[in-house]
Amino acid sequence: MIPCDKCPLRRCQYFLPFTEDELAFMLRFKAGELTVEAGTTVLMEGSNSPQVFTVLSGMGTRYKTLEDGNRQVINFLFPGDFIGLQAGVMGEMKHSVEASAPMVLCVFNRSDLWNMFKAHPARAYDLTWIAAVEEHFLGESLTALGQRSAGQRIAWALLRIHHRLRAVGLETAGVVPLAFRQQDLADALGLSLVHTNKTLMQLRKSGLARWSDGSLAIADRTKLAEYAGSAPEPLEQRPLM
Template identity: 70%
Template structure:
């Protein structure tokens, strides 16, 4: 099934995403081959695989992770609506991490072989892919700084602020809440913490009135204080490309 037309894409209505030209929109209609709907815990891309497809998250959320030789999992980051997945296999020949659905997800599907047509015909779109890669690199750098220089409370404060900012910019905030359907174990795996330590720290942040995460909803009660605790500045929402 072709699914949602690019012209009627609900993500394009959100202010955080840069607009398409009419020519780019017409190309995206041909670039997109359909939509994939998956259930929670479905593996979308597998580490070591050579997927022929690329994806944009239309709806739902997921995780990027890598598996170590001892079987432990390291969550790299989370996937939100508008995020692009599979570029790594398109450039490097195979995935260096896996992608799993955390919720029911709908993904726009693109042919990987057509990626080079983007570079040939639409250099602005190719630049957008470079921008996406650069932003992911920046985020990973910030993650490494958190793992190396922030204590457990600061790490969790940093993660909650950055996630909240991203989801709010995507128009998913309602009455002060954003959806956060991940498990505490996912957050622990992303931040290099034990589940017990993560649970205790989240409870402590709730008890002092800074943040509350329960039943798949996140509320930051004092976002500026939480950002100060995390030793970060609140960032102004930045318009980003949508593939």
């Protein structure tokens, strides 16, 4: 198990540094690590998990299963993301979490969350900040679904994914690993797989983005952002749990 004081994510400028007191708390808060293979359901909708997690490495998807058996991907998970808070606050998960690639998860006992809020308000505020950012992201997603064309939606999503992986040090010469399927992207953006595939081919032919062989390449983020009708995101630091 990697102790929190040696966590590789702490070297990323994307994450705010810990104070000495916060680091000491996290060393006590972390209960272990969990390694899961691609395709594993980490948390199931309706379940009441006794644990919450931070993604140490790997990628995953958050999704809801519909009555007809189809699914709606809510968002994607990357290193540094915190999962399981819904069960910690609401008693059960309102969505499922699946590993899209092999994942290593830092494990925390859900029962210790209450001690965090009582004894470590700064860490509790960080957790609230993370929840607020997720709410903001869902608002942006709804805007993309409602106001952007299919091509703009996909360009926007690829920019967000590339930005997130770039922030945690997984970019090399404009290329990041991408463990998701085109169907995952289609499910997230309310598009058919055929339409998604055609749009990705158009983006590739235009030189704006290339997704192939498990990697995503963006040569010019500004041009892709212009196509998406948005702006390249600045690197805004965020807390790490």
